[in-house]
Amino acid sequence: MTGNYDRTISAADHGLGPETVWEIQLPAIRFGRNAVEELDFQLAELGVDDGASGLIITDEPMVQTGHVDRVTDHLEDAGFDVTVWDGAEPEPSIETVDSCLEFVRENEGAEGYDFYLGMGGGSSLDVAKGTRAVMANGGEVLDYVAEPTGAGETLTESGDPLVLVPTTAGTGSEISPVAIYAVEEKEIKEGISSNHVRADAAVLDPTLTTTMPASVTAATGMDALAHALEGYTTHDHDSFLRPEDPAQRPVYAGQTDVTEMFGRRAIELVANNIRTAVHNGEDVEARAAMLKASLFGAICGLTAGVSLSHAMAYPVGNQYHTSHGETIAVLTPASTLGYNVASDPERFAEIATLLGADVEGMSTREAADEARREYVRLQQDLNVLPSGLAELAGISADEIDWLATQTVETQQRLLRCNPRPVTEEDALQVFHDALHNWE
Structure with a gap:
């Protein structure tokens, strides 16, 4: 020893x-060229019904590549009602997640969307993870950040299905149980670390990384x-x-x-x-x-x-x-x-x-x-x-x-x-x- x-x-x-x-815990992993075209099947496997409402969490540059349109068109053709929030930013702050939470609550109330889909680099994926986790457990992001920065409360629920679609090859956020955010007023970064943060599925498609x-x-x-x-x-x-x-x-x-x-x-x-x-x-x-x-x-x-x-x-x-x-x-x-x-x-x-x-x-x-x-x-x-x-x-x-x-x-x-x-x-x-x- x-x-x-x-x-x-x-x-x-x-x-x-x-x-x-x-122990090892992983999301369901779907990997390969054009795997993103199986998102409807992936959602169905997670119990998401036709006609369900979903939120794609991403950033403006990703929207400009056309990849987001590819996903929304696919999901809408499959019968899902999809909304896009593109306010993620590099090295996201607590305030970024708060903005996404505000958007969800204003549009769908306390119940939120039927499913969440994070798309982009690790920053967008971490925003999606934090948003889904807080919607499921209530309160605000800082409630679940460790003391003394946050309240140190424990996540107990995973919430509605979350699928992550990375468009970069490196962060690993799509399978990670941790989401990292900047706490700007303290000039530090803090994480929410819990298996309830981890996505339900990750769809890795190399055709999304060529841009x-x-x-x-x-x-x-x-x-x-x-x-x-x-x-x-x-x-x-x-x-x-x-x-x-x-x-x-x-x-x-x-x-x-x-x-x-x-x-x-x-x-x-x-x-x-x-x-x-x-x-x-x-x-x-x-x-x-x-x-x-x-x-x-x-x-x-x-x-x-x-x-x-x-x-x-x-x-x-x-x-x-x-x-x-x-x-x-x-x-x-x-x-x-x-x-x-x-x-x-x-x-x-x-x-x-x-x-x-x-x-x-x-x-x-x-x-x-x-x-x-x-x-x-x-x-x-x-x-x-x-x-x-x-x-x-x-x-x-x-x-x-x-x-x-x-x-x-x-x-x-x-x-x-x-x-x-x-x-x-x-x-x-x-x-x-x-x-x-x-x-």
Whole structure:
């Protein structure tokens, strides 16, 4: 048995023993070219009757691509009454979800719509998840955000059916039990974490991802890779404490054989396909491979748990309003593939091979360190990502003290998943190391 229980989970009662049970929960998953044309069938499988009213939650750019019209036309031809709300925004705030809730209540009252469909990148999907959850349980978003920011109430109902249709390949929000929102007045991000947040179904259609620009393809793809890398290197599930009540088991619950299998395959898929997807966006085979990598990476990382690079990314995003994918991309070399390598060099040596590095003749530790160099070479090949925090947002060494403090003080939910303990001094050094990944 491995792990320090004082470090991996905060718990006053240390009479608890190591975890002995793991579980995995996923939505119904429909994957493939033109899978979106089976949405009517998917809704019927969820018990939604012909003539039911539904709300598509998305953003204006997605409407402009024509993808939303494709979905509304299909559903209306199948007999559903569909309304579109396109007010989602990148890195959505609590107020964004409040606006969507107000729209629902004004149009359909307290009962809401018969079904909800989130369509777009992770931001739109998270707005859809929060809207459906609050409509089902009542109140406001902050009621279900952890204290001290919110009231810390527990979700008890999942609500009317929710189907998520991602049009990017990376966030994993379509299967995740977590929805993340900016709390603008506090300059932090908070999440609602519950299996009642998780969608009932996810429809993944690579033909919807071909309109992604190269920069978005790269950023979301590196987010998918980070999910796989972090989930593949976090603690084993039996390194955590077993809760007295199974309902209190955290949604990020550690590595299992299942998460390892999906994580390993996700790393390979990204390494072998992201260059083509970025430089030749019309290649549907590469797009399908990246969408599959996103799914597999999410099954790994959003079940086992993401860790240091995500913990560091949230303060950066809050302070500098950077995109999540780009932020993760510039932090991963110094954090997951730098600071964390000492936790298990053999595993990181395997990651180097999965990324495509030639490690023949190297020692285990030399091969482990090669994972970072191979990752940076991949980013350089994509030629659309910033080279570090300095290029990402003009961040200088004088500004990282606050970021390190925020990481340690506000992100313990993720740091408990990190394979090495992280002090404020450690976080400061990693931030400094991430200012420049290459010159």
